Amino acid sequence: MAFDPLTAILNIANTVLDRIIPDKTQAAAAKAELLEATLNGEIQNAVSQLQVNQAEAASKSVFVAGWRPWIGWVCGMAFAYTYIVQPLGQFVLALANHPVALPPVNLDGMMPVLLGMLGLGAMRSWDKANGKSGGE
Numbered sequence: 001m002a003f004d005p006l007t008a009i010l011n012i013a014n015t016v017l018d019r020i021i022p023d024k025t026q027a028a029a030a031k032a033e034l035l036e037a038t039l040n041g042e043i044q045n046a047v048s049q050l051q052v053n054q055a056e057a058a059s060k061s062v063f064v065a066g067w068r069p070w071i072g073w074v075c076g077m078a079f080a081y082t083y084i085v086q087p088l089g090q091f092v093l094a095l096a097n098h099p100v101a102l103p104p105v106n107l108d109g110m111m112p113v114l115l116g117m118l119g120l121g122a123m124r125s126w127d128k129a130n131g132k133s134g135g136e
Contacts, residue, residue: 010034010035010038013034017034056068072114075117078105079107079110081105082104082105090102
């Protein structure tokens with residue numbers, strides 16, 4: 001399981017609050033305030049990133065506005081090659097009596113980028129936050 005510094009800091013802070021505030025109600029209120037402040041910070045970071053994304057998308061320069069679509073197309077082509085072109089190509093070549101092993105594409109580093117661009121990374125974060133660690 002990957003190390004999540006935010007969760008580690010919150011866990012340490014909760015432990016400290018439990019030790020310095022003996023009243024359970026006050027400790028719970030302090031933990032709620034800490035969590036709210038942390039979430040507000042995360043929301044502000046997300047809003048700031050969205051503003052940067054909008055400014056990039058509005059740019060007339062292909063070097064500013066074009067890099068995201070280019071990365072998306074590269075990831076999409078690698079995904080299509082791996083799951084459609086390569087298996088079908090090998091099948092057709094075998095039928096034509098020319099069995100050639102088409103080279104695979106290593107998607108290990110590319111899938112997090114593709115899934116992040118598709119917004120699927122947030123689902124994993126939600127799962128982790130709700131104690132669903134994916135079988136780990």
